[in-house]
Amino acid sequence: MFESLLNALPVALQLGSLVSLVVGTLVGILIGALPGLNPVMAIALMLPLTYGFDPVIALGLVAGIYNGSMYGGSIPAILLNIPGTPAAIATTFDGYPMTRKGQGGLALKTACWSSAIGGIVSALALMTLAPMLAKVTLAFGPSEYFWVAVFGLVSIAVLVGKEASKGMLSALLGVIIGLVGVDAISGAERYTFGTLYLVGGFELLIVLIGLYAIPPVLEMAEKPNASYFNADSFRVSAGDGGFGLIRRYWPTWARSSLTGVCVGILPGAGGNLAALLSYNEAKRRASDPDSFGTGNPVGVAAAESGNSADNASAMIPSLTLGIPGNLIAALVLGALMIHGLQPGPQLFTRSPDVVFGFMWQLLLTAMLLLLLGGMIATRLFAQILRMPTALLVPTTLVLMAIGIYTVNGNVVDLYVMLAFGMLGYLLNRLAFPLAPVVLGVLLGPMAEQNLRLSMLIYQNDWTVLFSRPISLGIVALLTAVLFSQAWRAWRSQQHS
Amino acid sequence: MSMTYRDLFSGLAFLIIGAITAWMGKDFYDDAAYVPLGAGSLMSLFALPLIWRSSRRLLVGSPGGQAVATALVDHPGRFLATLGCCLVYYVTLPHIGFYTTSAVFVLVLAAVLGERRPKVVVGITVVFITLLYGLFAMVLRRPLPVEFFLAS
Structure with a gap:
């Protein structure tokens, strides 16, 4: 295998491949930075255009867009509190407060380095551990997925914010919002009130942009027309250099990358869950957990390395077993088939140059992020903050409108976004954390579907949720998180 | 308005939303009712400590938390x-x-x-x-x- 891997390196370093990697990474950063546009859409639009190209060039573009968009999503998340992609939710927690404190440049630099490191670790995992890790995915059944979703939801609800009960209420509100629409299993309508619009449920992106992006824009609008951000935000060169960042964040990057790789191999889990779990773990291990959410760069480092580490590892089940773990992996399989290659275990023996070349391309694009993301995109986008508040507010609102409108081409989505914006503004002022709401919308349906699948498979035997070893491990981890949080709360109460 | 009053009202709002969700959820078809019932009931349950804490603060007159919260709308x-x-x-x-x-x-x-x-x-x-x-x-x-x- 390692011989095939080495033989594929010159293929990945061909001029055509390198050009496609640079173009793909730049397009990916741009796509990720624009809310409403996502890498799935960009790759889907681009694939038919690559029909006449060599498969290595086509896959180079895919690799560039995929890794570039994951970092690109962090740019509006840090500068404007708008997650460019759902995976950038956790980046907003500390990225935007850093911008408000005048450390926007440092936050972007941290995000860029963290994305690159996460991407590199993930690509290395794909290169070296793919066949072994693929077997792990087969051990996960519906009950394990149910517990993964519950773990993500409950741990974030308890850890984010000051009061656990408010976090849980926010999470449950998200779960209820996620219930609206046609039930995927029975086909029954739930909470639609006879309205056609609600039959399809609420689009995640609309809820996300409404809850997260509208409240800070309204707060910005309420301030007098002056520079809303600290002038130091413009300085991308602020803070440590690359080696300083490595020295400071390597434990966070190691933990988050490992989390991202593990989440990535689970089909359907996605970068958003990887980022939130990594953030959660970084906060839990920190000596100053209260500083998270107020502009702690470790939070940005954890979230970004976590979501980028999910990228290449999500390709493991698709390349080794032919089972796509996410939509992009499905598109990669589509790209391989367009070029006459059959995904699955035989792919490694029949077309080693293409498959191992693709692994090298994922590694190279992760490295390119430091150059293209750090030196060009970050400096360019940081200039956004120079705009006066009175112009930043309407231009941001137009950007949100175009992002939301292009999702379904429906104006009603804009009203819904505004309504969620008002809800987010109110919850903010009532000191309810917003992250668990979004997480509830995201993980609620995942938990429900897997719970019901378990019940269907095991004929309503509830003990199955507690009898499988992996499920028990996750339950034990969840219990440990809850107990450690309760212990901390009790100790801080004793101190005060 | 103090944060205690806001907690009380938001707790009551969540209690009502949870109760309505569970009440409507009980009529859903078969296992489609599991999560609506559970989420609604849990929401009502988690709203109770919020209501309890804020009402106790109001009755006892303890400042607990922010006495005067930031304005709901600044401008x-x-x-x-x-x-x-x-x-x-x-x-x-x-x-x-x-x-x-x-x-x-x-x-x-x-x-x-x-x-x-x-x-x-x-x-x-x-x-x-x-x-x-x-x-x-x-x-x-x-x-x-x-x-x-x-x-x-």
Whole structure:
């Protein structure tokens, strides 16, 4: 295998491949930075255009867009509190407060380095551990997925914010919002009130942009027309250099990358869950957990390395077993088939140059992020903050409108976004954390579907949720998180 | 209004939302009712400590938490003007066209929020709308509401 891997390196370093990697990474950063546009859409639009190209060039573009968009999503998340992609939710927690404190440049630099490191670790995992890790995915059944979703939801609800009960209420509100629409299993309508619009449920992106992006824009609008951000935000060169960042964040990057790789191999889990779990773990291990959410760069480092580490590892089940773990992996399989290659275990023996070349391309694009993301995109986008508040507010609102409108081409989505914006503004002022709401919308349906699948498979035997070893491990981890949080709360109460 | 009153009212609101969710959920078909019932009941359950703590603080007169919370809206005039402009923008968008409405929206809201440099406002608006047009209409070819002067 390692011989095939080495033989594929010159293929990945061909001029055509390198050009496609640079173009793909730049397009990916741009796509990720624009809310409403996502890498799935960009790759889907681009694939038919690559029909006449060599498969290595086509896959180079895919690799560039995929890794570039994951970092690109962090740019509006840090500068404007708008997650460019759902995976950038956790980046907003500390990225935007850093911008408000005048450390926007440092936050972007941290995000860029963290994305690159996460991407590199993930690509290395794909290169070296793919066949072994693929077997792990087969051990996960519906009950394990149910517990993964519950773990993500409950741990974030308890850890984010000051009061656990408010976090849980926010999470449950998200779960209820996620219930609206046609039930995927029975086909029954739930909470639609006879309205056609609600039959399809609420689009995640609309809820996300409404809850997260509208409240800070309204707060910005309420301030007098002056520079809303600290002038130091413009300085991308602020803070440590690359080696300083490595020295400071390597434990966070190691933990988050490992989390991202593990989440990535689970089909359907996605970068958003990887980022939130990594953030959660970084906060839990920190000596100053209260500083998270107020502009702690470790939070940005954890979230970004976590979501980028999910990228290449999500390709493991698709390349080794032919089972796509996410939509992009499905598109990669589509790209391989367009070029006459059959995904699955035989792919490694029949077309080693293409498959191992693709692994090298994922590694190279992760490295390119430091150059293209750090030196060009970050400096360019940081200039956004120079705009006066009175112009930043309407231009941001137009950007949100175009992002939301292009999702379904429906104006009603804009009203819904505004309504969620008002809800987010109110919850903010009532000191309810917003992250668990979004997480509830995201993980609620995942938990429900897997719970019901378990019940269907095991004929309503509830003990199955507690009898499988992996499920028990996750339950034990969840219990440990809850107990450690309760212990901390009790100790801080004793101190005060 | 103090944070204690806000906690009390938000706790009551969550209690009611949870109860309604569970009550409506009980009628759903078979296992489609599991999660609605569970989520609604849990929401009501988690609302109770919030209501209990805030009512106890109010009855005992203990300050617990922030005695005076930040205002719900810092500057009602600017807040309402922004919301009003957004609503007008969304209503007119499908009739007048995306790029025209967006340009007018940026110009008007910038003026409403206190930007008094016409050259800066017009310059940034033109550059911004041109970039959007280039990206969405020419490169990505995304369908957006057609301009009124181009509609046949």
